[in-house]
Amino acid sequence: MITNPRIKPPIVTDELNTQEVHAFPVWEVFTKKKETDAHTHAGSLSAPNAQMAANFAREHYGQDQVCCSMWIGLRDDFKSTDACEDTYELFVQWNAGDRHVHVGQANASSREDAETKCKTEFVGDKEFYTIWSLPHQAMHAIDGDEDMIWRTTDQSYRLAKGYSKIVRQKWDAIRASKEVDDYQKEDLKDTF
């Protein structure tokens, strides 16, 4: 018999003796919708390692909209103050509440140095809210060209707009089956 967990939760024995897993580290995920777009912060997730973070990011943030490339970085690597000579990926949040957008790269000796260079090279006199930077070597990338993210089979059911088309078709069908006068009589006209 199938035990439906919503009606009858599976019986868990020995639950209190299960070894507790420490909270997984948090990863920041950036997605790119099409080639001409910049990578934009999509959100974060927790995962035990980079490989699982990439697997989760692919399903979590790669499937809710068209996506051709993803970047993933450990949150701690965005905050690290250790000196690290590298090419840094630079992300600017222009206004509070905006998503961080990739603006470019800079060779720098530390995160602080990278953010200073970001201000001079990419921000200038413009107003901005915050800057994030990540050493390139700490970044994990999934390139949709070589490693598919967005699927080729029909995925429209995953998107909210996938439903709106069907709903519209239904209303069109209902409207076509009734006289316009009927609608006016029922005072439903405004609904459409």
Place this chain on the structure above:
Amino acid sequence: MSTIDEATQQAVINLCLSIADDKLFLGHRNSNWTGIAPILEADIAFSSLAQDDIAHASALYELAGNLMDETADNIAFGRKPDAYLCSNIVTKDDQFDWANAIARQFYCSNFDLLRFERLSNSSWSELAALCKRLVVEQQIQVNHINDWVKQLATGTPESKERITNALNEYADAASSMFETPYGFDLLIEQDVVNVTEDIFDAWQARIAEQLSLVDISVDFENTASENEGGRSGVHSDDFADSLTELQAVYKEDPAASW
């Protein structure tokens, strides 16, 4: 496959249905995890992969539907129990034990990838074209699930023990995937299915390769040719439970349009 006689057509339909039914029931079983998977990210990702399985099933039902002059929905939900051709492993109750769900998916995903790779060279061009697309998507699922097996096998002593037990528990049922649907020999003759290497051996090699990375070994025996199972319409009680759940809404009003 230039001209298609009636016997070949039925064999081709059986082939599509056997794969699609596996995917539909597996996707349905996995979707039961939505909301209760062990961690949030797994909940989202496993649900997403279940959607992929059902999308693949849907594409194959449409292909079969063209030959049967029937809609994908009617084929998916409207058949009698013995007309479903899925293997027994896909409906085997996982008892809501995550290790069981991962073991089941690990065996099935790797098998599906092999099937799609082989059918990409099919002489039936429509099937070959579809399977070429599905191979790429299936590879994502295989990578994901292989990582899960690795993760559980290298986590804690408890997780290693539980995934090892689950892999062993599902080993017998895995054999059911290799039963061939009626008319399969005809498809080999017509090059609809290419058989270069025995698919059981190829599958076992891939599974063993993954498991050797984490120092687990499981013995498999291919008993599919000895007894009639799901591919012949002979199903388990677990299948009957799944089917009832799956058809519940459809049966309320089969003619309803969605």
